[in-house]
Amino acid sequence: MRKIFPAEELARDSRFIRQTNEQRMGDPRGARIAGGNTSGNLAKLTPDLPNGPDRARALMHGIFVGEIQALEGAGRTCWDFELGDEVPLALKLDMARQCWDEARHCEISVSLAEHMGTELGEYAENALLYEAACNPDPVLRLTGVNRALEGLAIDVFNTMKEFGNMAGDPVLEFCEDWMLADEVTHVKMGSDWLRRLTENDKDRLDKALEFQKVVDRLFSFNGFRGEDDDSPIQLTRRFRELAGFSDEEIDEIADMSRDARFEATA
Amino acid sequence: MVQVSVKPESFEMVFYDVAVIGEVVAEVAERLGVDEAITLDIDENSPLGRSKILSYDPIGLWVDGGALENTQRPRNFGQARSRDTIGRLLLRILDRRSGRFDDAPTDDELDLSQFAAWDVHNVGRLERIGLGGQRKRRLYQFRNRHGFTDLADAAFEELWGSSELSWAEIERISVGCRT
Numbered sequence: 486m487r488k489i490f491p492a493e494e495l496a497r498d499s500r501f502i503r504q505t506n507e508q509r510m511g512d513p514r515g516a517r518i519a520g521g522n523t524s525g526n527l528a529k530l531t532p533d534l535p536n537g538p539d540r541a542r543a544l545m546h547g548i549f550v551g552e553i554q555a556l557e558g559a560g561r562t563c564w565d566f567e568l569g570d571e572v573p574l575a576l577k578l579d580m581a582r583q584c585w586d587e588a589r590h591c592e593i594s595v596s597l598a599e600h601m602g603t604e605l606g607e608y609a610e611n612a613l614l615y616e617a618a619c620n621p622d623p624v625l626r627l628t629g630v631n632r633a634l635e636g637l638a639i640d641v642f643n644t645m646k647e648f649g650n651m652a653g654d655p656v657l658e659f660c661e662d663w664m665l666a667d668e669v670t671h672v673k674m675g676s677d678w679l680r681r682l683t684e685n686d687k688d689r690l691d692k693a694l695e696f697q698k699v700v701d702r703l704f705s706f707n708g709f710r711g712e713d714d715d716s717p718i719q720l721t722r723r724f725r726e727l728a729g730f731s732d733e734e735i736d737e738i739a740d741m742s743r744d745a746r747f748e749a750t751a
Numbered sequence: 752m753v754q755v756s757v758k759p760e761s762f763e764m765v766f767y768d769v770a771v772i773g774e775v776v777a778e779v780a781e782r783l784g785v786d787e788a789i790t791l792d793i794d795e796n797s798p799l800g801r802s803k804i805l806s807y808d809p810i811g812l813w814v815d816g817g818a819l820e821n822t823q824r825p826r827n828f829g830q831a832r833s834r835d836t837i838g839r840l841l842l843r844i845l846d847r848r849s850g851r852f853d854d855a856p857t858d859d860e861l862d863l864s865q866f867a868a869w870d871v872h873n874v875g876r877l878e879r880i881g882l883g884g885q886r887k888r889r890l891y892q893f894r895n896r897h898g899f900t901d902l903a904d905a906a907f908e909e910l911w912g913s914s915e916l917s918w919a920e921i922e923r924i925s926v927g928c929r930t
Contacts, residue, residue, distance in 0.1 A: 502823040502824060504824075504825060508825070509825075512798075512825060512826060513763075513764050514764050514765075514795075514796060514797065514798045514816070514826075515798070532895050533863075535801070535863060535866075536799060536800060536801070537895065538891055538892045538895045539800065539888075539892070542888065542891065543822075599887070600891070601887075601888075601891045602885065602886070602887030602888035602889070602890060602891040602892075603887075603888070606823065607822055607823065608822045608823065609822070609823055609824065609825055652894075652895050652899070653898055653899055653930065654894070654895070654899050655899070656899070
């Protein structure tokens with residue numbers, strides 16, 4: 486079986502339509518992300534918005550395809566690297582555990598899609614998460630996926646959990662809470678392995694953190710994820726701290742979001 | 752054939768075709784028994800899904816470009832979504848002309864719960880004549896506005912399955928199940 490499986494060849498049935506990064510970023514109306522649009526006025530995702538329920542449906546579908554890709558990425562990390570030479574057994578065991586979590590999240594997401602009235606494949610799928618999981622360096626891969634993208638997942642799940650709470654929807658609220666707990670663990674895995682594998686390699690650590698910033702930046706346009714009251718996805722400090730982020734790192738993500746917002750409105 | 756005027760006449764941001772849009776609007780109108788001219792203004796800059804009635808007589812409609820979009824293929828026209836959007840607007844016009852909605856608030860005065868309840872009644876009727884559906888999507892929206900309760904679900908069923916309710920009946924069902 487080949488190593489580093491390309492995103493273009495991921496198995497999907499006819500229900501799923503892929504949207505490339507070029508198509509998504511090239512939409513002159515503003516890139517679609519997390520159930521909303523980056524070009525218009527931002528607003529925190531709440532049930533009180535006229536389009537709140539539909540935005541929540543779209544975001545939940547984005548979570549669902551993200552879970553599929555996270556499962557595929559963690560599975561590839563179990564396979565793509567040689568034991569001993571490239572990664573320790575404990576890292577592969579962590580990735581195997583993550584596969585189990587992501588598979589469960591896929592099942593939960595399918596049930597939530599049904600609950601929210603969404604067809605599987607109703608929205609276009611973008612494969613950015615899996616593409617980050619194709620980095621040939623396991624440290625960069627774990628940093629990009631487990632710290633940047635799973636970090637984003639913490640913010641998204643917390644936002645959705647609050648949405649469920651505000652709407653009086655216990656199914657959504659509890660499902661998101663359970664998945665959120667797993668995501669904190671996944672991000673913590675990324676933080677721990679980043680520290681362990683780069684203990685004596687400052688250059689590799691710097692490269693990994695730079696890769697994380699690149700991935701984070703891709704999800705920060707127009708301040709979509711941030712700490713402002715009207716940020717659609719709220720940056721979640723407490724859970725990020727639990728997952729091994731320092732205050733400085735969280736500040737940096739918040740600043741990145743503010744900068745992106747400033748650039749968009751300048 | 753119903754005469755449909757679409758503005759703008761060509762699109763820069765999305766891959767829509769005025770002729771195709773006109774055909775879909777005319778098809779929906781004919782299925783609903785509307786035989787008068789319709790004007791449709793589209794804001795192609797917006798991928799959101801808002802829509803409203805600009806004028807009841809003559810019929811003037813306004814939509815975000817996203818309200819006619821295929822969600823699987825962003826920037827491309829979606830027939831099913833368009834039928835749903837146009838169908839709901841035209842049914843609201845027909846309802847207001849029927850005399851059964853004389854006591855209904857104006858569109859600007861309707862709150863989110865009232866809109867959700869009326870939309871359920873509209874989309875249920877559209878589904879029965881083969882124009883769209885997405886029953887579970889409407890149920891989720893209705894629950895968000897009326898509560899995730901058995902009472903709200905029963906109210907949804909009544910709104911969805913009824914043929915021609917009056918505004919007073921819709922309001923009674925909606926208010927009666929809110930938590």
